[in-house]
Amino acid sequence: MRDAVLYNKRQRGEKSEQFSVRKARSEDSMDVLRWRNDPIACAMSRHHEKVSEEDHAAWYPRAISDTERLLFIGFLEGEKIGVVRFDRNSASSWEVSITLAAEMRGQNLGRRFLTMALEQLNVVSPSTSVLAVIRINNKVSLRLFQNLGFKLDSNKGELMTLILTLDSDSLCF
Numbered sequence: 001m002r003d004a005v006l007y008n009k010r011q012r013g014e015k016s017e018q019f020s021v022r023k024a025r026s027e028d029s030m031d032v033l034r035w036r037n038d039p040i041a042c043a044m045s046r047h048h049e050k051v052s053e054e055d056h057a058a059w060y061p062r063a064i065s066d067t068e069r070l071l072f073i074g075f076l077e078g079e080k081i082g083v084v085r086f087d088r089n090s091a092s093s094w095e096v097s098i099t100l101a102a103e104m105r106g107q108n109l110g111r112r113f114l115t116m117a118l119e120q121l122n123v124v125s126p127s128t129s130v131l132a133v134i135r136i137n138n139k140v141s142l143r144l145f146q147n148l149g150f151k152l153d154s155n156k157g158e159l160m161t162l163i164l165t166l167d168s169d170s171l172c173f
Contacts, residue, residue: 008077017077024083026073029060032071032083035099044138046159070094072120073111081109084117086130089139093129094121098141110144118148122166132162 024032035041035054042048050058063069068088074081082100089095098114118130132145135158142160152160 018075019112019116020075021072021084021113021120023077024064024073026061026064026070026071029032029056030145031073031080031101032056032060035082035101038099038102038106040102041099044134044135044141046135049122066069070121072117074100074109074116076104076109084114086117086121088125088157089131092125092127093131094125095131095133096121097132098144105140110140111147114144114148118164118166126166128166130164130166132164133159134162136160 024159033051033053035045036045036056037050042050044073047062063085064071071073072084072085074084081104082094082098084093084098085098096114098110098117100110100113100163121128121130130150131153132141132150134141134145136155137158145162148164150164153161155161
């Protein structure tokens with residue numbers, strides 16, 4: 001799978017910016033752990049506890065080599081901005097999660113990053129369904145996924161599940 005690169009015009013100027021995603025590599029491990037253990041990320045995660053370095057060190061090499069899991073690192077102008085993770089639920093279904101670096105939040109990067117990651121997933125697994133399980137109080141993620149066409153599938157307690165079926169039309173923004 002090749003790295004995906006997108007050039008966008010900035011909203012308040014003519015300079016173009018390079019936005020890209022690539023599959024996660026071993027050298028991204030500590031960044032992924034740092035983003036996951038950020039206090040806001042922990043609060044919005046299904047599991048609120050921080051992940052220990054030891055547990056992460058055992059999990060991460062397996063995660064990036066697992067064919068049932070895809071991790072993508074996003075970049076803006078060569079700087080890492082976060083991770084999108086897809087976990088296969090079935091032959092035609094994946095679950096997605098996204099974590100942005102704390103310093104990258106609030107810059108409207110999530111939509112471009114998630115769109116590019118979904119495009120990469122669509123290459124690997126076309127015509128698949130993607131589920132996003134979100135805490136009901138996570139208004140930012142809810143808005144992000146809804147703006148990309150995800151629809152409410154279920155609502156159970158503190159969590160809601162949104163779904164998007166990928167096809168050639170679903171990623172045209």
